[in-house]
Amino acid sequence: MNKRFSEHVENKKNLFIPFIVAGDPDNETTIELALKLESAGADAIELGIPYSDPLADGPVIQAASARALKKGMTLEKAITLVSSMRKKGLKIPVVIFTYYNLLLQLGLERFFALMSENDVDGLLVPDLPFEESEELRKKCKAENITYISLVAPTTSEVRLKEIVSEAQGFLYCVSSLGVTGTRSEFHPSVYTFLTNVRKYAKIPVAVGFGVSQPEQIEQLKDHCDGVIVGSAIVKQIGERENKLLKEETRMEALEEVFQYVCSLTEPNRRLVNDRR
Amino acid sequence: MSVTLPNEKGRFGQFGGKFVPETLMQALEELESSLKDAIQDELFKSQLEEELHQYAGRTTPLTYAENCTSELGGAKIYLKREDLNHTGAHKINNAIGQALLAKRMGKHKIVAETGAGQHGVASATVAARFGLECKVFMGEEDMRRQALNVFRMQLLGAEVVPVASGSKTLKDATNEAIRYWVSNVEDTFYLIGSVVGPHPYPMMVREFQRIIGDETKKQFLEVDGKLPDLIVACVGGGSNAIGMFFPFIEDDVSLVGVEAAGKGIATGMHAATIAKGRLGVIHGSMTYLLQNEAGQIQEPYSISAGLDYPGIGPEHAYLAETGRVHYTSATDEEALNALKFLSQTEGIIPAIESAHALAEAFKRAKEMDKNESIVVCLSGRGDKDVHTLMEKMGGKS
Numbered sequence: 001m002n003k004r005f006s007e008h009v010e011n012k013k014n015l016f017i018p019f020i021v022a023g024d025p026d027n028e029t030t031i032e033l034a035l036k037l038e039s040a041g042a043d044a045i046e047l048g049i050p051y052s053d054p055l056a057d058g059p060v061i062q063a064a065s066a067r068a069l070k071k072g073m074t075l076e077k078a079i080t081l082v083s084s085m086r087k088k089g090l091k092i093p094v095v096i097f098t099y100y101n102l103l104l105q106l107g108l109e110r111f112f113a114l115m116s117e118n119d120v121d122g123l124l125v126p127d128l129p130f131e132e133s134e135e136l137r138k139k140c141k142a143e144n145i146t147y148i149s150l151v152a153p154t155t156s157e158v159r160l161k162e163i164v165s166e167a168q169g170f171l172y173c174v175s176s177l178g179v180t181g182t183r184s185e186f187h188p189s190v191y192t193f194l195t196n197v198r199k200y201a202k203i204p205v206a207v208g209f210g211v212s213q214p215e216q217i218e219q220l221k222d223h224c225d226g227v228i229v230g231s232a233i234v235k236q237i238g239e240r241e242n243k244l245l246k247e248e249t250r251m252e253a254l255e256e257v258f259q260y261v262c263s264l265t266e267p268n269r270r271l272v273n274d275r276r
Numbered sequence: 277m278s279v280t281l282p283n284e285k286g287r288f289g290q291f292g293g294k295f296v297p298e299t300l301m302q303a304l305e306e307l308e309s310s311l312k313d314a315i316q317d318e319l320f321k322s323q324l325e326e327e328l329h330q331y332a333g334r335t336t337p338l339t340y341a342e343n344c345t346s347e348l349g350g351a352k353i354y355l356k357r358e359d360l361n362h363t364g365a366h367k368i369n370n371a372i373g374q375a376l377l378a379k380r381m382g383k384h385k386i387v388a389e390t391g392a393g394q395h396g397v398a399s400a401t402v403a404a405r406f407g408l409e410c411k412v413f414m415g416e417e418d419m420r421r422q423a424l425n426v427f428r429m430q431l432l433g434a435e436v437v438p439v440a441s442g443s444k445t446l447k448d449a450t451n452e453a454i455r456y457w458v459s460n461v462e463d464t465f466y467l468i469g470s471v472v473g474p475h476p477y478p479m480m481v482r483e484f485q486r487i488i489g490d491e492t493k494k495q496f497l498e499v500d501g502k503l504p505d506l507i508v509a510c511v512g513g514g515s516n517a518i519g520m521f522f523p524f525i526e527d528d529v530s531l532v533g534v535e536a537a538g539k540g541i542a543t544g545m546h547a548a549t550i551a552k553g554r555l556g557v558i559h560g561s562m563t564y565l566l567q568n569e570a571g572q573i574q575e576p577y578s579i580s581a582g583l584d585y586p587g588i589g590p591e592h593a594y595l596a597e598t599g600r601v602h603y604t605s606a607t608d609e610e611a612l613n614a615l616k617f618l619s620q621t622e623g624i625i626p627a628i629e630s631a632h633a634l635a636e637a638f639k640r641a642k643e644m645d646k647n648e649s650i651v652v653c654l655s656g657r658g659d660k661d662v663h664t665l666m667e668k669m670g671g672k673s
Binding site for chain 2: 051052053055056058062069074075076099100101102103104105106126127128129130131132150151152153154155156159163174177178179
């Protein structure tokens, strides 16, 4: 496993993994946000690559993608942002979250060269199911990049065993059917589903899709090893687009987002502190 | 040339496959096994046949376009009249097949996407016929262009959901339909209208549309005692074309698919995916795709709402790569001229989609011998396009 993953994610409980879109609304914000999220207790960061047709995403992340695309963000440019984050002291792992077409166009060779040049730790491709990801998983293993796998409440037991046997880093469990976005209810079978996943998983089990409130995190805490929060944070960023784009107001807006993220992680804070 | 494709991974050569979020994988596996089961079931087959004959109005005629032929002075032109199907296009063949399958699988809700509205109308129609709840996603721009079809769907009891994202056309309607399907996959059947999407859709839609080519072959042999020399069909996603071509793949017949060149391929305002697309992934399938350098999907353009799709069925991509089918394109203007010509020589107003195929057929007929024959798939009728035609031609022709 990738070194940063083994230090920051492996064998950990109460993981907090935020998701942001690269270049939303601009590069400076993305770099500063990563650092803020780390200081708010993030154990790893998912860096979403904006795409014109993000099938697995709901309106909040679609809008963020549109904002970043307007600024000319690409997969290539997004990967280089990770170097800038590291230069400013970011220590936790960064996972690139990209739709397959973007990766295909950049080309596997160029993609992996960029990942290693820029110190990226993980990869997640939401529209590449297990059957189609073999080549990429092999390549990740060879390059010491952690390939993150997803499982859903609709995943059959047979598939689950197969996916889990190859999974690395943490297992991304989709809380509900549907696209990314905040929701008040999870899939009715979410707890049975998580219990089942944990029965097979040897790596931390993290829950994403729709996690937006401290109470939800509290409810899920005993059934998983961590949460992934995307749309709820991205929404905060979207609401502050203009402030974030201006240098004189950027820090203030970032501080507001930081406060919001801290309020999310607060119930876990004691635990976070305990284990550190 | 192999007609045993796709393989077990849903691939036609390098094209096809399943590129979807994990949430949908179970539904695709379930669909795959239900389909396999259904097409071997005599009861399902006879039910499908019965509906196609007694409800959709098949067999559709093969009309000899005598006036066209004598005016152009070359090869004999025949039209496979999919426009005479119930609801006015070939789309009903597939919609009936998938709706029967949905019922068999115990799904009571269907979701569909539509561009020109023909597939939406077909979906709404079969939903009414088989007692299914139906939701149709449609781009706002297409809703404007195809207001008549929007009303028809509503009249049939379907809910038409406007899509305001992207170019507000078929690509965006498809994105939204997939998003809806991911959220409701446990009780909803996604009725895809073309030979696109993840496996097994391209194969399934082909199987429900191959009746076009199967009938054509039989009919043509009856009138001419041999096979035609050339078959032409329009290609957006490519369902009427694959339905027409597939039964002829192993025969000595030239096959030509016609894409929409819009305002001209050089202008960038077109939907000519095979001519200008690069290998990529769209809506669950690996195929040729109109995209920019970085891999962002480009908005296609065509006067015809049924052809402006940035991807193409993976089997067409394969047939293009292997050279078995030749793909070319016709501009808006060429299609409109062909539309006028057919209307005034034969008294048939074709859909603008089909007029793209006619444009190519008319061009080729002149260069061919009188003893040779061309069959054009007349995929749909032009009633739905009258509004667009009036705007374009100023109410005159």
